Amino acid sequence: MTNTPHSDPHAPLGTSEGDVAELIDDNRAVLPPESGVFGRGVNHLGTIFAIGFLCSMAALIFEICMRHIFDAPTIWAHETTTFLCGMGFVFAGLFCASRNQHIRVVIIYDMVGPKARRILNIVISLICALSTGFFSFAAWLMVKKAAFAPTGGIRLETSGSAWNPPFPAILKIFMLVIMVALTVQFLILAYNYFRQKPDLSASEAPARR
Amino acid sequence: ADYEWKFQSSDNSGTPTFEIDQEWTKRVEEMTNGRIKIELLPVGSIVEHAETQDAIAAGILDGHITDVSYFSGKDPAFSLIANPIGAWADPQQMFRFINYGGGKELMNKLEEPYGLHFIGAITPGLEAFVSSVPLNGVADLKGLKVRAPEGMVQEVFAAAGAAPVNIPQSEVYTSLDKKVIDAADATVYATNSAMGLNDIAKHPVYPGFHSMPLVEVSMNKEKWDALPKDLQEILTVSVRDLSQDLVARLQMKDREAVAKDQAKGDIQITNWSDEERAKFRAIAMKQWQKVAERSDNAKEVYETLTKYLKAQGLLK
Amino acid sequence: MLHLQSLGIEYGTLAMFVMLIGFLLTGMPLAFVTLLVALIFTLGWFDNIMAVSLITSRVYSFVSSFVFVSVPMFVLMAALLDRSGIARDLFEAMRLFGGRLKGGVAVQTIFVAVILAAMSGIIGGEIVLLGMIALPQMLRQGYDKNLAIGVVCAGGSLGTMVPPSIVLIIYGLTANVSIGDLFTSAFIPGFMLAGFYVAYVLFRCYFGDNVAPPPRTEHIPTEEKLRLLKGLFLPILVVICVLGSIYGGIASVTEASAVGVAGVIASTMLRGEFSLSMLKGAAMQTLSTCGMIVWIGIGASALVGVFNLMGGIKFVSGMITGISDDPTVVILVMMLILFILGMFLDWVGIALLTMPIFVPIVKQLGFDPVWFGVVFAMNMQVSFLSPPFGPAAFYLKSVAPPDITLGTIFKSLVPFICLQVLAVALLIIFPGITGR
Numbered sequence A: 001m002t003n004t005p006h007s008d009p010h011a012p013l014g015t016s017e018g019d020v021a022e023l024i025d026d027n028r029a030v031l032p033p034e035s036g037v038f039g040r041g042v043n044h045l046g047t048i049f050a051i052g053f054l055c056s057m058a059a060l061i062f063e064i065c066m067r068h069i070f071d072a073p074t075i076w077a078h079e080t081t082t083f084l085c086g087m088g089f090v091f092a093g094l095f096c097a098s099r100n101q102h103i104r105v106v107i108i109y110d111m112v113g114p115k116a117r118r119i120l121n122i123v124i125s126l127i128c129a130l131s132t133g134f135f136s137f138a139a140w141l142m143v144k145k146a147a148f149a150p151t152g153g154i155r156l157e158t159s160g161s162a163w164n165p166p167f168p169a170i171l172k173i174f175m176l177v178i179m180v181a182l183t184v185q186f187l188i189l190a191y192n193y194f195r196q197k198p199d200l201s202a203s204e205a206p207a208r209r
Numbered sequence B: 001a002d003y004e005w006k007f008q009s010s011d012n013s014g015t016p017t018f019e020i021d022q023e024w025t026k027r028v029e030e031m032t033n034g035r036i037k038i039e040l041l042p043v044g045s046i047v048e049h050a051e052t053q054d055a056i057a058a059g060i061l062d063g064h065i066t067d068v069s070y071f072s073g074k075d076p077a078f079s080l081i082a083n084p085i086g087a088w089a090d091p092q093q094m095f096r097f098i099n100y101g102g103g104k105e106l107m108n109k110l111e112e113p114y115g116l117h118f119i120g121a122i123t124p125g126l127e128a129f130v131s132s133v134p135l136n137g138v139a140d141l142k143g144l145k146v147r148a149p150e151g152m153v154q155e156v157f158a159a160a161g162a163a164p165v166n167i168p169q170s171e172v173y174t175s176l177d178k179k180v181i182d183a184a185d186a187t188v189y190a191t192n193s194a195m196g197l198n199d200i201a202k203h204p205v206y207p208g209f210h211s212m213p214l215v216e217v218s219m220n221k222e223k224w225d226a227l228p229k230d231l232q233e234i235l236t237v238s239v240r241d242l243s244q245d246l247v248a249r250l251q252m253k254d255r256e257a258v259a260k261d262q263a264k265g266d267i268q269i270t271n272w273s274d275e276e277r278a279k280f281r282a283i284a285m286k287q288w289q290k291v292a293e294r295s296d297n298a299k300e301v302y303e304t305l306t307k308y309l310k311a312q313g314l315l316k
Numbered sequence C: 001m002l003h004l005q006s007l008g009i010e011y012g013t014l015a016m017f018v019m020l021i022g023f024l025l026t027g028m029p030l031a032f033v034t035l036l037v038a039l040i041f042t043l044g045w046f047d048n049i050m051a052v053s054l055i056t057s058r059v060y061s062f063v064s065s066f067v068f069v070s071v072p073m074f075v076l077m078a079a080l081l082d083r084s085g086i087a088r089d090l091f092e093a094m095r096l097f098g099g100r101l102k103g104g105v106a107v108q109t110i111f112v113a114v115i116l117a118a119m120s121g122i123i124g125g126e127i128v129l130l131g132m133i134a135l136p137q138m139l140r141q142g143y144d145k146n147l148a149i150g151v152v153c154a155g156g157s158l159g160t161m162v163p164p165s166i167v168l169i170i171y172g173l174t175a176n177v178s179i180g181d182l183f184t185s186a187f188i189p190g191f192m193l194a195g196f197y198v199a200y201v202l203f204r205c206y207f208g209d210n211v212a213p214p215p216r217t218e219h220i221p222t223e224e225k226l227r228l229l230k231g232l233f234l235p236i237l238v239v240i241c242v243l244g245s246i247y248g249g250i251a252s253v254t255e256a257s258a259v260g261v262a263g264v265i266a267s268t269m270l271r272g273e274f275s276l277s278m279l280k281g282a283a284m285q286t287l288s289t290c291g292m293i294v295w296i297g298i299g300a301s302a303l304v305g306v307f308n309l310m311g312g313i314k315f316v317s318g319m320i321t322g323i324s325d326d327p328t329v330v331i332l333v334m335m336l337i338l339f340i341l342g343m344f345l346d347w348v349g350i351a352l353l354t355m356p357i358f359v360p361i362v363k364q365l366g367f368d369p370v371w372f373g374v375v376f377a378m379n380m381q382v383s384f385l386s387p388p389f390g391p392a393a394f395y396l397k398s399v400a401p402p403d404i405t406l407g408t409i410f411k412s413l414v415p416f417i418c419l420q421v422l423a424v425a426l427l428i429i430f431p432g433i434t435g436r
């Protein structure tokens, strides 16, 4: 609890305010081994998009100052903020998948034994991989419209504003990349759950949620 | 019905425009003796407003009734033809350009590569300007914090000395109310008034000087091409009728709303002089040329448009 | 293909709900459950494989929407408050202020929730904030777990009832009625609901055993009081900055959430607690929390698009037309439909689905559309909490300690849902509460 200097050292576990922060601060503790090297890579890249949120905040504060103090609103701040947050939101889905952090209903999952749980893990990962595979195809259909002109040449779709950045095209391409990455991640998860010995899986992959 | 279609509108379901457009779908059903049945869906119900073009091409939607400006990001030509600010003093001038001045052919040249067929143009008419400070002319635009949507509107306001602020429609009301912005490009007077915009920004400019959007009625090209001639003709003529129906009825509603607001006493409706309107127009037209340089299609729009305006004596 | 279309929209809707619950129970991540059901129905209902791009199109529109920028801002605020000592000092000071009132801190948390509601137009961020700050503090002070959870989720959902409110703005745009009138009319019902929560909390604390810690009765020396009061100073300053920037016309509602973050960063600097590693840790937590809650929204948004394309709007319209000549019955049926939809869909979807049908009928029956807007917003309060798809519960879960399960959260919300239903009923029986 290095970051919570005022926290009570005798507070019961699971109730102290530092507890949640601690869980999430220590990246390695959250990242399950089943995510593999790929998951570790995703986890490292997270920093970039986390900083993106801080930059969004800074851009908005800059915009408020320019507009209110200097009567000169920027043409880029709102679009940049929306873009950075959008990239962050999309990436965060992959980030949470690698960390096995997505919210689940674990009523049945917690009731069954380690064997059934291993099978559930494999099947769920495969179904998720299948659907993100379809979404990769769907995202490709979208990218075809956003990144290429009808004549076939490369033409990045822009926002159409006075500033007119190619954010729509970039975000759509990024969505394609993330959907493919999600498919890969779910396949890796399925493979690693499959390799696990059934009696180990219960202790190694506890249901976090 | 032989053809059951879903069209998405760029308007919200409770607005007069949406209701009048919906009557058009009923008329089409009757005129075709039930062969064509169109379900008109409000904005955002299937896809977001800027995504309908792709959705029609993919066969998800069959058609749309939408502001052409939303596709400015695909080709600057859409931005120029959608709202050549300063070109139109009256909806009829635009309709004549579209129907007889080469506009329709141009629209189809732009839309067909995207898999759409342009059936016809409609418009809500000259939009009224919402402002919380008195505006009597171009000089008053200096430093004005104005919310404007994507498309040419933003650039023209910037060129006129205003400071365009890029906030979404959902925050226009609160931002105007708290004076984060001074003015907003919203829509026609009656709708602005119904939403309460004139109660918080008490210096509207009516008739507006700034914007008259081209709203297209378009549909999937393959589905259009597969239609028998009589149905194609019914659709074309009925859209031409819709354009008159919409403009007439919205203008009546505008006048009613103006009379009502004037009776309230605290709302100051301003009308710009012809001189000030001409000044704004001159600024806007310099932006046309800039947009024209951004793509070959945009250049063609510019040439067709200026040729028409000159021939009609609307441009020297 | 699957030929789901032969089910018809009635059984199709039923199949959709059954499938949602079925996949949910397997333990599949919630965000992917809704996305998967959306995918199955896109492929099975339409014989056009290109239709899958509908889902990615909705995902794109969802993540590129400016109003959601306030979500990471509120989460950042929460993560920073949590990592510094500000949150703890604030609640210690609140406990002092609560004085001899049993349940004082819970009541004050509801007040804090109302203040947060005035700072934001959507929900999500506030629940995460209260979940990270207020929940652990209330648990630490000895409050009943269920009561604390309920206060956080129900209080944190008030954001759409207290102006500014995106629910009311969207309703106003859809129904073509004055947004100002909607804000004015929602004000008192919003406070009424908060009042119900306070009354319930006090009732539980005074008549239940071990629900709240005993009030502080020991004498506190003046220096200690002053030290504790200092804990209030910075948080109040941040609140003044945010509300001041909204109501002083300096920032738009979404921008104001960034002002809040800057204020909290400045506060940690003033307290000498600021460090780059703390800032990075907070940003990383924002990323993971956003991943959890935004992707739930993404899935819900995709599902609504598919349901509308299947003919959802016509289906709802069929349920309501010709149901009765009695206006009261019609309104009650509408409430029932809103309640059931609220179990499965998020509010944007419900608004898209029902408003085109309900508003014209409400006007036709001679009811005031502004009043109905307030009733709608109150209904959405219920939808935030009601299982199985209760966004407020998911938002809290994204930051709650692992031992607090979704089951516990939903169980804790039952009394609060009852209070919300009571508020809806009162608005219908006494429309005068809205001042109309």
Ligand code: NA
Pocket (backbone or CB within 6 Å): C116, C117, C118, C119, C120, C121, C122, C158, C159, C160, C161, C162, C163, C164, C165
């Ligand atoms: Na609010």
Ligand code: NA
Pocket (backbone or CB within 6 Å): C342, C343, C344, C345, C382, C383, C384, C385, C386, C387, C388, C389, C390, C391
């Ligand atoms: Na719900």
